[in-house]
Amino acid sequence: MAVWAERKLIEKIKKVSTATADGLLSSIGDDCCEIKASGSLLISTDSLVDSIHFDRNFHPPHLLGRKSIAVNLSDIAAMGGRPRFVLLSLCLPENLEWEWIVAWLDGALEILREYDCVLIGGDTVKARELVFTVTVLGEPDSPDIIYRSGASEGDTIWVSGSLGSAGAGLGLLSGEQIQPGFLKSQYEPLLKAHLNPVPRISLGMELAKSGMVSSMQDISDGLATDLAHICTASGVSAIIDFNLLPHHPELQTVADLLETTVEDLILRAGEDYQLLFTVKKGREGELCDFLQAKKQEITRIGEIRSGKGVFLQKKDGVEEITFQGYEH
């Protein structure tokens, strides 16, 4: 983008990031920003690259701004934390339109406000390719942080929300199988799942608070890969039941339309940003009671066993699906 536009953008960012926040000692304007921290701090960083992680042909910039932040907040949710601060590093190509990046930034700032999270610093640089790198810092909300490594034999496996929706949405948006007319109809939740995913922050914090969850992560690379991460970190195996996997009622129709399968969308497409977690043996009922009061929607999908690998129980038998997800 032009030099004048880059300067204007930095001014815009400076203006919003002078916001005061509890624990923020100094933000943009020095070589570093400075926060006050006591206890443990969670940190995650992710880069989103144009045409690889997003497609500007159909992704409105405002929603992409939201999503660029959401996928990082989801990493904090995955450990039961509360997001607090964000740093943005923007690689901006010369031909990027001012209106586009302003809409992106507005979306990013909007979702930050919704989660009481503050932009405290960053960097803008010229580049040939558009890349957003987001670093998020969060704090535990309860004494316990949930890691991937805590699952034990006999624990049950759970997920939040619906699976496969983001993959179905992406397929609909990027393919030519669909008429513009019904983009606004029954498929909207699937499109939204790709365009504007919701990080499960409050559920993550509730699960950490419950004391009944033994391991957790978010579903970014697809259930097959993400569950394999938990199994590898915990030194266990997992079996999940295909019939129990929660999905949107239209997922089969969309899978047919996209010439793929429900199984592929759920297990391998990724980007659902739902939570995948294990519940300590025998505590399932107690957890459901605990969450019901909070109206969080979760589904039990399988069980942790000894051994290695991730297995899928289907009508006609069991097959191994370890690490079959999408690599971002």
Place this chain on the structure above:
Amino acid sequence: MAVWAERKLIEKIKKVSTATADGLLSSIGDDCCEIKASGSLLISTDSLVDSIHFDRNFHPPHLLGRKSIAVNLSDIAAMGGRPRFVLLSLCLPENLEWEWIVAWLDGALEILREYDCVLIGGDTVKARELVFTVTVLGEPDSPDIIYRSGASEGDTIWVSGSLGSAGAGLGLLSGEQIQPGFLKSQYEPLLKAHLNPVPRISLGMELAKSGMVSSMQDISDGLATDLAHICTASGVSAIIDFNLLPHHPELQTVADLLETTVEDLILRAGEDYQLLFTVKKGREGELCDFLQAKKQEITRIGEIRSGKGVFLQKKDGVEEITFQGYEH
């Protein structure tokens, strides 16, 4: 880079980042890394883009790995902090050679070890363009952090080391004015200043500890711009004396060779990563005594005045140079 190479790289990074460190609760392997923090925490993030911030034609990958980290450590030095943890986000194009990125990583890890700093997390993604985004976290070493905003009328202005060396080195390396023969001779310090800059961590900490420094930042965009940042943040003006600006004895020869001026290299070329700071009125002698024991080389170059702007005193008069530096 190829998928196999990316996996191997991640494995390599995982292996080194399982290192334990004081205050590191959990590193790569979960959705976030987790550190223990008490008190204030300094954070900075910077992206370096291929062919914009570095030139692979003459920058050996091992030294570029060191520099990618060094320029971020310099931000912590600029506030008097001690760097502790680093996150790396790597955008890797397909045609990137395995040997090149391994040499880069070895350089990055080498300098991290030298400063007792630990790689705790990050991200690797496919991209068309090579981009390194480094996020560094540091802690204050003494109770006082030094900001840009503390300069007052009557304070004196100081810099560490030599100025203009990095700009001269870059000119020599990227131009055709120089014979390969004398690249190894008297110009070596200039080339090194560009290829392998040294973050002034210990000096920064000493200056913060002294209690005599009122403002500080590092020189990344050139003295004219960086001093303007201090003046703007502090609401003051500055006058510096051209004759006092410390530089390498060969700088004039190289400026002639590059068809530029010593003034341009010092004030506008940037990337010296020396410290620029102001000393409280009347405390200069005391500071010199304090630092002499530690053998830190610093030079007084001017004075803070009331008003606005940055001015250069030369033989033939005073000229304004506010924000004339290089924009990265």
